[in-house]
Amino acid sequence: MKATDRARYQYPWALALAKMKARACTISQIVNTTEAEARALYKEANHGKSSPSGQQPVDIAWYTLTPERRFQSALLLVMYERACRSYPPGLALTHAYYHFSCITSGEWEDPYGTAFRDSEKDYQLNFARANYLVKIYDDQKDLYGARKSQLQLVKCRVCGTIILSQSDDADHRCPICIKSKDKPKKAE
Numbered sequence: 308m309k310a311t312d313r314a315r316y317q318y319p320w321a322l323a324l325a326k327m328k329a330r331a332c333t334i335s336q337i338v339n340t341t342e343a344e345a346r347a348l349y350k351e352a353n354h355g356k357s358s359p360s361g362q363q364p365v366d367i368a369w370y371t372l373t374p375e376r377r378f379q380s381a382l383l384l385v386m387y388e389r390a391c392r393s394y395p396p397g398l399a400l401t402h403a404y405y406h407f408s409c410i411t412s413g414e415w416e417d418p419y420g421t422a423f424r425d426s427e428k429d430y431q432l433n434f435a436r437a438n439y440l441v442k443i444y445d446d447q448k449d450l451y452g453a454r455k456s457q458l459q460l461v462k463c464r465v466c467g468t469i470i471l472s473q474s475d476d477a478d479h480r481c482p483i484c485i486k487s488k489d490k491p492k493k494a495e
């Protein structure tokens with residue numbers, strides 16, 4: 308593909324990434340532009356606001372700390388895995404994250420929220436965290452049969468919902484089933 312054609316093909320992807328508040332450094336990696344170009348594009352897509360900076364996520368435990376994070380992380384990983392069948396990894400994440408954000412927007416205060424929100428804080432699982440999650444999540448095993456990642460997708464053994472779990476977590480029940488077990492049963 309010629310450079311000009313590539314730029315034309317990548318532009319809508321870069322724009323969508325900027326509107327989903329992916330940071331300029333991540334946009335430049337995914338669509339293969341310079342960071343300066345990604346910064347300019349971020350501003351263009353976000354009414355002159357600059358790309359957020361700051362430390363990239365490094366905390367694996369974050370993803371399993373609350374029921375919402377366990378559900379949302381699992382949903383994103385499943386959608387990403389599907390998208391990888393049709394797209395290279397960076398574009399697969401962009402595609403999956405767009406649809407993931409549309410699905411989860413109903414959980415936020417604005418019932419008409421979309422994948423494009425005002426700030427990184429408007430996402431339970433922001434793009435930087437999503438990007439880190441798909442990078443560290445690895446289902447493959449090493450030569451000795453040990454899993455490479457501490458995170459794994461498991462099915463709740465009561466209702467079958469897929470949730471994200473730490474590999475040393477022996478109780479494979481989703482947070483809803485754990486809660487409902489504690490409730491007294493209704494009289495018949």
Ligand SMILES: [Zn+2]
Pocket residue numbers: 463464465466467468480481482483484485
């Ligand atoms: Zn369950």
